[in-house]
């Protein structure tokens with residue numbers, strides 16, 4: 001498989017990620033795939049953080065694909081909290097996508 005294909009599949013898996021350069025979440029339509037990898041189409045940086053499945057304090061009890069990979073979660077006296085109130089899922093409204101990705 002070509003590198004380009006590998007990165008394109010990776011982006012499809014990610015759906016969104018975090019651009020360290022812009023310091024904000026970028027969705028797949030704001031990202032682009034090149035032979036060198038996935039980059040932010042706004043700033044052109046490859047400095048992206050991959051999302052990861054974590055138990056988000058704001059989305060309990062489900063595990064969510066966190067754009068910051070749970071980096072913002074910290075232990076509080078009354079339970080966990082996350083310093084990023086990102087509500088990233090709000091912007092991802094593509095119900096047809098779920099059918100394409102049976103688990």
Ligand SMILES: [Zn+2]
Nearest residue numbers: 019022040043
């Ligand atoms: Zn960027």
